[in-house]
Amino acid sequence: SQTIHQWPATLVQPVGSPLSLECTVEGTSNPNLYWYRQAAGRGLQLLFYSVGIGQISSEVPQNLSASRPQDRQFILSSKKLLLSDSGFYLCAWSVGLAEPNEQFFGPGTRLTVL
Amino acid sequence: DAKTTQPNSMESNEEEPVHLPCNHSTISGTDYIHWYRQLPSQGPEYVIHGLTSNVNNRMASLAIAEDRKSSTLILHRATLRDAAVYYCPRGGGSQGNLIFGKGTKLSVKP
Numbered sequence: 001s002q003t004i005h006q007w008p009a010t011l012v013q014p015v016g017s018p019l020s021l022e023c024t025v026e027g028t029s030n031p032n033l034y035w036y037r038q039a040a041g042r043g044l045q046l047l048f049y050s051v052g053i054g055q056i057s058s059e060v061p062q063n064l065s066a067s068r069p070q071d072r073q074f075i076l077s078s079k080k081l082l083l084s085d086s087g088f089y090l091c092a093w094s095v096g097l098a099e100p101n102e103q104f105f106g107p108g109t110r111l112t113v114l
Numbered sequence: 115d116a117k118t119t120q121p122n123s124m125e126s127n128e129e130e131p132v133h134l135p136c137n138h139s140t141i142s143g144t145d146y147i148h149w150y151r152q153l154p155s156q157g158p159e160y161v162i163h164g165l166t167s168n169v170n171n172r173m174a175s176l177a178i179a180e181d182r183k184s185s186t187l188i189l190h191r192a193t194l195r196d197a198a199v200y201y202c203p204r205g206g207g208s209q210g211n212l213i214f215g216k217g218t219k220l221s222v223k224p
Contacts, residue, residue, distance in 0.1 A: 034211075036214075042216065043201070043214050043215050043216035043217060044158070044201070044203075044214035045214075046211060046212075046213065046214075049211060059211075090157045090158070092157070099144065099145065099146040099205055100146040100148065100163045100165075100205070101146075101205065101212070102148075102160050102163065103150075103158075103160070103212060104160070105157030105158045105159065106157050107156065107157055108155075108156070108157050110155075
């Protein structure tokens with residue numbers, strides 16, 4: 001069966017520090033991978049998606065970047081965190097591009113920037 | 115790039131049915147209708163999807179309007195564990211993207 005892992009589960013970082021969040025998927029090949037952010041009291045905002053190794057699409061301009069060094073690994077990074085980067089970061093995967101394209105979400109990383 | 119629209123919150127009593135509405139007036143003919151829910155401090159989980167016909171699964175039922183501009187997620191007997199934020203994200207993105215709004219926060223009272 002397929003599983004998705006995210007770490008760390010929680011993170012407290014000072015403003016201006018770097019960030020690296022990791023997501024890995026097991027039990028499937030060539031998944032589509034997604035990074036979402038959920039700010040407090042807000043809905044889910046799609047940040048990045050990837051349909052293959054080295055292929056990254058950004059949905060919104062921001063302080064963050066994403067990379068996919070391996071087929072089932074998706075990394076979210078920042079060189080210098082801002083207060084506004086605080087939130088709940090969710091990784092998700094799906095198979096194929098055609099609808100309905102059910103997405104499976106990880107447990108999330110709660111990031112607090114102080 | 116219109117999102118779907120849902121009420122911000124709803125309340126239900128335990129053991130009673132719950133009807134959660136979603137308007138998707140700009141949906142295209144080939145877009146599926148999706149529902150996800152997010153329990154507190156967890157990632158969202160898939161609930162159900164449909165295209166034109168009503169759908170049933172072990173979690174819920176999905177009633178789709180004839181013009182497909184709205185849908186209703188039906189929980190037949192709400193339990194305390196159904197308290198969550200329910201989303202009906204818009205699909206149809208070029209890379210299989212789902213576009214989530216703020217969802218409906220469902221509270222279930224014992």
